[in-house]
Amino acid sequence: MISIKAALSKPFAKFVAKRIKKWSSRPVETQQKVFKHLISQAKHTAFGKDHNFDAITSYEDFQANVPIRDYEDLKPYVERVVAGEKDILWKGKPIYFAKTSGTTSGAKYIPITKESMPTHVEAARNAILMYINETGNSSFVDGKMIFLQGSPILEEKNGIKLGRLSGIVAHYVPKYLQKNRMPSLETNCIDDWETKVEAIVEETINEDMTIISGIPSWVQMYFEKLIEKSGKNVGELFKNFNLFIFGGVNYEPYRAKFENLIGRKVDSIELYPASEGFFAFQDKQNEKGMLLQLNSGIFYEFIEADKFFDENPKRLTIAEVKLGVNYVMIISTTAGLWAYNIGDTVEFTSLEPYRIIVSGRIKHFISAFGEHVIGKEVEQALKEASANTSIYVNEFTVAPQINPSEGLPYHEWLIEFENEPESEEELIAALEKSLQRQNSYYLDLIKGKVLRPLKITRIKKDGFQTYMKSIGKLGGQNKIPRLSNDRKIADSLHKLNLTK
Structure with a gap:
């Protein structure tokens, strides 16, 4: 018998799917609205004043005034934000810093603001709702769900909390899912990864796990330890496990191994979250690529990867991209990142709607x-x-x-x-x-x-x-x-x- 929670999720999923279709079918108009909002909201910030936001009325103006930057280039502004100054990259102060390890910069502090935080949470939720709407499968909402993630323990720097993105997001799990969510807070706070995985195995081995989520390489480690302890494959152990949610790396090199560890095929949803923004999620089971989030406070630009290191490479909007070309993705966001190179390369698999795959790193x-x-x-x-x-x-x-x-x-x-x-x-x-x-x-x-x-x-x-x-x-x-x-x-x- 279907539960109330599972039954209610279907009309909600249908409502969200309609909203997504509305903006995804008007991509250029959606991005223009985002662009105007970003410029108007940041006019009076230090960055906005330094880059003539008052005079920016078009994308061409923006290109002329705001050069492409990576973290190193933006660091002088970020350091002022970290020091506690307000109205630097975005109005007010951020509510979090997502701390990541940079290859050249040491620790990187990526701001997350009151405006940008909800987009991280909504995109993850919408990915699951789009799956429910497409497949009609909602029974998994009654089972246990595990999200292999970083520690939710946050530090504080000049009144702003900081931690790993996955640890920050852990504080935003909706109330209706909290009873289903695993592992326990105590286990999630374990720093040493091997000790943490052992504890997760102990906590979950006898539960009815229906959704498992995480980076494939680390979920694989969890699966192997479950099999080692139980002597059963994952599908036998968790009979109702039918949905794997992943991000961070391409699943294809792992797929055959996973199906062997599970003992059967399970549906999967690919996500594209990063500290800088939640960029895309898989919206269809049988379509290649992930739906680019054009309505999430992120304005996108693209540069052909082969030309990226030229002196003045051409910057393209969503209206100018083509299928099958390898692009470096550039973002401007409600977190105060401006013409920011996140280092990823993407390729479009569809232009109606705009879907992408992550093709690599510009440095890799x-x-x-x-x-x-x-x-x-x-x-x-x-x-x-x-x-x-x-x-x-x-x-x-x-x-x-x-x-x-x-x-x-x-x-x-x-x-x-x-x-x-x-x-x-x-x-x-x-x-x-x-x-x-x-x-x-x-x-x-x-x-x-x-x-x-x-x-x-x-x-x-x-x-x-x-x-x-x-x-x-x-x-x-x-x-x-x-x-x-x-x-x-x-x-x-x-x-x-x-x-x-």
Whole structure:
């Protein structure tokens, strides 16, 4: 028998779906409204005064006055906000700082304001409601739900609370879900990831888990420990588990392994949350890509990734983008980030409505020889190469080997297999075929004998977890880059004796 909560969720889901359709079917108009709102609200801030917001009446004016920035460029303003000044990047003071670890900046403090906070919460809620509206499946709202996330313990800096985004969002779980939510607050506050996962297993192993959510690599660790303790696969253990919600990395390299751990297929919803904003979520089960959140206080610009490092690359609005092009995504938000480069690259899979996939990071690519290989290409190659085989991959990363002891340079694929390939030669041939088809630069370098075909280095079981632990980044929102233009990760894996 369906519960009241499950029954009520359906008309609410239908109402939300109608609202989403309204703005997503008018994308340009929606973005123009967001743009005008942002400029008018920030006119009297320090940033607005420094960048002539009073005189900005068009997107062209904005381009002329507000250059593209990353965190380092914006840091002088952020430091003033952190010091307690108000009306700097956005009116008043932020209510939180999402603390992230930057590669060059040390700790990064991303402001979250009274205006921007609700958009994080609503997007996550709407993703589930769109799923209910599409599938008619709402029974899971009565079961237990787990969100593998960072600690909800927040520090304070000059009267502003700060913590990891997932820890901040944990304080906004709606009341009607709080009874269903796991793990307990006490367990969620455990800092050490391995201890935390053990405690989560203890708390959840006998519960009726219906939704499980988190970054795939860390959910995999949770699943493996559940199986180790119970001797059952996850689907047997949690008979009503039918929805996996994930974000942070592409699920495809993990899908086969997950289905093996669960023992059956389950529906999944992909999210694209970040400290800087909640950008997109999967709105349809059978459509590729995630619906870009055009009505969430974020104004988007896009720059073709191939031209991003040119002196004056062309900045495009939503009206000017095309399908299948790799773009760097630039945002301006109600949190006071202006023409801000978050470092991600995206590709549009649909323009009616606007849906995207995350194709990688502008800093995460291999172009040691001009090949411009990106994350999406290596993930696609592995997906194609392992299709219709018994190969399961736990984790992998790719790095260039510029100075081999003998022969031509090559790309080194460092892979932790769950199920080893029967023939490494066949796997290499399939990876090469896919990469060469996707990337003409790579094909030319192989044909021109500048590079030789890739080599596979096998990583020991839990080797990537050991590496992440060694650099203090085990668990939470941390993830292994799919590829790097240097050998920092690859050399560390070798030095730590994690290769087979």
